[in-house]
Amino acid sequence: MLAIDHMKPNTYKGIRWQVIFCFLFSWLCHSVSGQIHYSIVEEMRKDSVIANIAKDLGLDIKQLSLRKLKIVSRDSEKYFYVNVDNGNLYVKDRIDRETMCGTEATCFLTFDAVLENPFNIFKVKMEIQDINDNPPVFYPDTFTIEAIELTSPGTRFALQNAEDLDIGVNSVQTYKLSDNSHFSLNQRIRSDGFKSPELVLEKSLDQESQNVHELILTALDGGNPVRSGTAVIRIIVTDVNDNFPIFSQEIYKVSVNENIPVDTTIISVNATDKDAGTNGQITYSFSKTSGNVHPSGLFSIQPKSGDIKINKKLDYEVTKNYELSVQAKDGGGLVSHCKVLVEVIDENDNTPEISITSLSSPIPEDSGPGTMIALIEVHDKDSGENGEVDCNILEETPFSLLLSSENYYRIVTTSPMDREKVSNYNITIVATDRGSPALSNHQTIRLEISDVNDNPPIFLKSSYVAYVPENNLPGASIYSIQASDADTGDNAKITYSISSKNTEDHPMSSYFSLNIETGVIYAQRSFDYEQYQEFVIEVTARDNGLPSLSSNTTLTVKVIDQNDNSPKLLYPSTESGSSAPFELVPFSAEPGSLVTKVVAVDADSGHNAWLSYQFIQVSEPSYFTIDEHTGEIRTHHIFQEKDILNHKVVVMVKDNGIPSLSATTTVTLVVADNFQQVVPKFVNQITDEDSQSNLQLYLVIALAVISLLFIITVMLVVISKCRKSKPFPVYGPFSSNLYPQVDPRMLSQYTSGTLTLPYSYNVCVALDSGERDFTYMKTNQNVPVDNLIDADDSGLGNESLKEFLTTSDQIQFLTYASERRCLTNKETNTELEIH
Template sequence: MFATQRRGLDPGRLLLSFLLLAAWEAGSGQVRYSVPEEAKHGTFVGRIAQDLGLELAELVPRLFRMASKGGGDLLEVNLQNGILFVNSRIDREELCGRSLECSIHLEVIVERPLQVFHVEVEVKDINDNPPVFSLREQKLLISESKQPDSHFPLEGASDADIGENAQLTYRLSQNEYFSLELPTNSKQIKRLSLILKKSLDREKTPELNMLLTAADRGKPELTGTVQLSVRVLDTNDNDPEFEQSEYKVRLMENADKETLVIRLNATDRDEGVNGEVTYSLTSVKPNGKRLFTLDENDGEVRVNGTLDYEENKFYEIEVQATDKGNPPMAGHCTVLIEILDANDNAPEVTVTSLSLPVPEDTQPSTVIALISVSDRDSGANGQVTCSLMPHSPFKLVSTFKNYYSLVLDGTLDRESVASYELVVTARDGGSPSLWATASVSVEVGDVNDNAPVFAQPEYTVFVKENNAPGCHIFTVSARDADAQENARVAYSLVERRVGERALSSYVSVHAESGKVFALQPLDREELELLQVGVSARDAGAPPLGSNVTLQVFVLDENDNAPALLPPPPPSPWAPPGWPGGAGGGAGVVSQRVARWVGAGQVVAKVRAVDADSGYNAWLSYELQEAASGAASGGARSAFRVGLYTGEISTTRALDEADAARQRLLVLVRDHGEPALTATATVLLWLEDGGPAPKASSRRVVGPAAAAEAALVDVHVYLVVAICAVSSLLVLTLLVYTALRCSAPRGEGACVPGQARLVCSSAVGSWSSSPRRRRLRQQRQRVCSGEGPPKADLMAFSPSLPPGVDKEVGEERQGAGSNHPGQGT
């Protein structure tokens, strides 16, 4: 009784077995069980796990669950042993009414992978409902003139059970006048009636009470009783008679109120008031008396309510025709009304087991949701087809009658479409058809398939040296197209060596904001370019990342004062008697000068160097004062200093009146803002000695005369070249400034983008220092790429005060290509 039903091996059933086997292999199977109604809690129904081919150990890990359509929690499964058992009271009459077939349809769902099984549990009827009469007492009016064998219809009992449990037999209590005529079939077309066995005598027996017992054929037998009260009437001895004892009518369920069902006609052979007939409804089964009305005068039966095929498909109306005799006589007929189905119920759509969100890397053919449809109509009106809109990477797959699976039919990309709004439309086969929709919102889950991306592969940043420690110099930002944790970007420094130190000792980057900070003051004299690598990595699993490079250029500030260099030693090739250098430390120049030196002769030189670059390293020289031990008061100074060469030369010919010891103070100034200075002391000792050279328009003393004479001819070309290069530099700076202003501004110290650097020409004035040249040999070149180390050059067009042009020209003959602030 509780086992799975076995099917025979005849051809029809064999074909059905193959179909069921194919459905089982597709992930859906059907198992049938049976259970009696009113079974106690815990009653064994079947070994559902074993019958479905599932291992007991898989039930919990695979999230075994069971859903019942319309069955509530009547049945339950023990996950420990896989047994289906009764969980609560099952009332077949409440569940299925008087339907001959009553089943509980179960959906068994397991995941990993998702499988759906359909289980049908047939509820067997037991004899738990006794026969019931609608009235406690049935009254019959019978004329004494009735002849024996007259029939008097009785209202039978009804039994809520089915089958044999609802097949009724009747017994009449012992009496001498009446016997029972029983129905001949289950439809009770031949009604239950009393048969008069002998004529009645009202004067002898005016009333007769009997007990009618109805018993079903169940085991054990249940009974119901009704009291029959017979009143014997006198005289009027003809009953009203209908043309037929039974009428059959078909009626659409959507019939309007007051629709005529049938017009009944009963005749009475009596005359006068004994032949006048009125009609009345005695009963409408099942419980449909309020749905129909009967006109008591003309016998018209009309619709009085809303008929529903899905609620009741058949009505049985008992009509009584009663004459107006005294006593009145009655005739009876039955109207059988068959209700025809109309397409008045739209399909119903139910979405279950919706697995959200759906990861974007989900493989095609994965089941996303289960969809069931139903229609309360019958025939073509209840046949439902489903469709899916709009076009999307999903499709509907029919798994069983009125059951569908929502299946992934393509690839997903959350960055393109984050969610899908699907509409499942169920349409029946009626005319016109009815339809219903259900919306399914499918959210696409993110997976980490996008690395963070910077707006540019490289940024250029300018930072002034001597910055405050911890200052913000730039902010990097990377965008990740993923979501949530997969889009949360963390920034870090790509560690490398910068000379002898680690990059992390210079800069740091904030992990969340991407802000880059300078950890210490930068010194351009030590480091001109700092390449900073920043990595952006998301929080996905596994994480993805990308890198960006910051080219940090350190801008020069005037933070180094000019430094004086010691004078060079005397030339080894100086002729006998030539005054040589007297030595001295840095900042003090001591020189012996012959008295016969004429005007315009270079007698000494102050050498200085500035560790800065550009204009901050461009040096100029000024003579602060000229003093000697025996200088004559008010006399014009006999010496001057070259503005950019630092060379001390005579302004006139020396004579005996000049003091033997001359003390000069030379102020060395750079061109920074603010300018920094240094002071050099020049001591000149005038001595007699050595032959006087021949007079010339310009006398040059010492072995440098040959070099100065060689430069006289090229000096003009040098000045022209300096002016041309300086003009080109100004034009380049103007173009660079215009490009920077037109570009979009970014966050940080400069506009993001490829920096344009202007390199000076080798022609023109320049500044350098031995220390800077040594440092540059260890650094990456900014303008010259990967070539050999070069000294920084700066082209400029010096602005000279009026009257000094001639002096500068003369001084450059002795300076050659030297820096204006450095001696040879």
């Protein structure tokens, strides 16, 4: 793997010199693992261009925005950023190598260059190279050395090292001592490779001539330009303490676990002094150092024993190594130094951390297997096996977790989803490290499933039936039909429409209208049961999805009959212009004999067509009865000579509806064994009636009778001459067909519900007492008026009858009788069932 190093110029504080660093490398090479390596110097200015990462990765700059190139890192993303417009990698913030890596030989910042659409990850390793941005510093900046005046030349005095946060050539390389006549400077190379300054006495000291000597010690690094730091060496000339404390080791090393209890002794340092008394008593203490080497208060040392203890809890993830500078000072003021290197051993004390780098929510329910839902990063601050993490999904879901790189996992779909069954998923990701004991963490991702139009509207039934009374108000709602759609949003918004399978017979638009949003059906007009009994409507429900889905159902609208038709009289006919009906009742008729029958029908159906018959105007005492259900008029008792010949009864036919509707007709019943007997009785009744009228009525009747007699006489003369010697046919028992003929087409309209009782009669009534049955008569068997007049079975002459016919009632009777004939059906010659 080759590295690309980019270095930028840096301006140092207080120094106007500007050093321009050239690029050390200008090429990029991809490794097998997909990593690239850059090398830059620290302290580069903000927004400095490091490299064109897109070009180095072999990416098309025009597609960077579409592929969502971004930097993902816990630490590095605050120092770098990438511009997706040009593919350049920039410095985002100040980079201080010493802060991040301390005195480590190499310093790296790593981050991941993540691409989506399609997904790919590149490891980027950024090496931060040191520049000479830190001068050497002495801690403290003033040294005090006590030397006895008898100290022999060549005696060496150990001095405090200068500390330089830089590394390599940029660290302290040499020391210089200010000019003086007593001391020189020697640089001793220690076992760890560092140079340690020593002050060498070149000329004997004289406490009496000069008891204090002050020298300037300068530390120089190897940077360009060179940086330096100074300290003041103050030498106090004393008497007698000529032996320095000597440590058993120059460098002490110790390894401790990061969870070591506080106040635990981790190591003890030991120094000896050959002097006796107070000059041989050694006191231990920490030398003042820079904060990053010796955190204040973290360690403590016992002044007498040299035991070093832990004052605060250590954290491997914060600092892995500590360097402690310990000094031993005897009672005479002589000092020796040593270093204690503390290595912190990692413990599994950090749970894995789960972060969602990318999440696509909601996703369509028709997403195919392998669709990426989310990208997650798993990180554990621990190291080794303690930092190795395994991930899995806790629940059984149609998703799986795929390892994409060292720390990244993808959540992808594994099977089809159905939003109507499960509209969202809570995906719980569990991350467990491999430490002992293992630590785990979990995070739940809520994933919403978006709807796809995959469900058509559904009706609860395949067919519906609605009942609407006839004569309804136009515009009234008659039914509400609803469909449901398991989808949501526009995919579940339903519109309705109607149509008819029999559009030729029933155009739906003229009979019904529909609210396309609510499914409420309205009547456009008032219905007539007698015209249409039902309508079959096809209702279509269609959603607003793309593509749109629909379903159908059938609505049958049944019209309910209302009592809106009055009974219609077929016999006797009440049509305008018809003569008043007369019926001849044999004088010898037995009680209960059938006289005639009132026939009526009702255009309604059901209860509304059940008819009942009754008299509403009848003479007292009542001579006749009428059957409530059949309309048959029968005699009530045996007639006497004194009884009234002419009876007028008013029959009312009423249906069973609510409210009830009715029709009336007037029937005149004449009591006589034969027609000749009608004349004298009828004349007597007329005479009795005339006697009760006033004079004016007599005059009108007389005038009318005279006129009618004259007309009838003329008619009889003409008829008699025309017939000449042709004999009149004998007119036997009065059983002629006196009923008017009924149009069979009219009867056929009422055979579906109004005539339902099982009674069957011949239409014509035999007037003879011995002939109680109805008989069919040919339509051409009409009895002429002359025959009725000339018939003589009782000895009453034609002349008397003619005189009798001078009254207006007889004229009306004869006229009506001449028009009556039996109800027949020429086509089928079957009996008419009258119920």
